[in-house]
């Protein structure tokens with residue numbers, strides 16, 4: 001049987017009705033059999049502080065780091081706040097990147113999706129996030145670029161994606177699956 005890759009999905013919005021959470025769930029539904037997407041919750045992580053990241057670190061840090069360590073790849077799905085990365089997402093990146101030399105992200109294939117009801121689809125957040133991923137040494141999927149504007153209209157009342165976005169999401173997740181496969185054989 002061919003390998004099934006586990007993808008940790010980090011969602012940058014904490015609100016229940018989040019468009020980005022719906023996108024993450026839609027991508028999990030559409031993912032090919034070679035991928036298993038799992039949302040890793042980031043809302044309970046204490047704000048990163050080196051003073052508390054001692055032995056033992058906060059239990060929430062350890063649980064988060066263990067879930068990320070067990071994953072083969074990471075998918076970031078995020079809104080844009082003030083043209084940048086929402087604080088919970090940046091905090092999760094900071095927590096996962098430490099202790100120094102023990103980053104849970106290093107070398108893992110990644111992809112970034114940003115979505116907004118606005119026209120430019122979280123482009124600013126998407127690229128600010130990518131700046132961190134360079135430092136974290138993650139090979140990031142480049143195409144298709146995923147700045148999803150007008151995202152308030154993507155879902156029906158049951159939270160399912162409509163046809164205007166579904167084919168793009170399918171293409172995106174299939175391409176990400178191939179990217180993960182390639183990186184694992186590099």
Ligand code: FNR
Nearest residue numbers: 013015018019020021079080081082083116117118
């Ligand atoms: C926003 N929003 C927003 N939208 C955008 O396209 N560019 C931006 O810079 C911002 N800035 C911003 C800041 C803050 C603090 C909030 C709360 C919101 C609007 C945002 O895209 C919208 O609320 C989305 O619905 C948030 O994503 P979720 O929660 O639906 O996933």
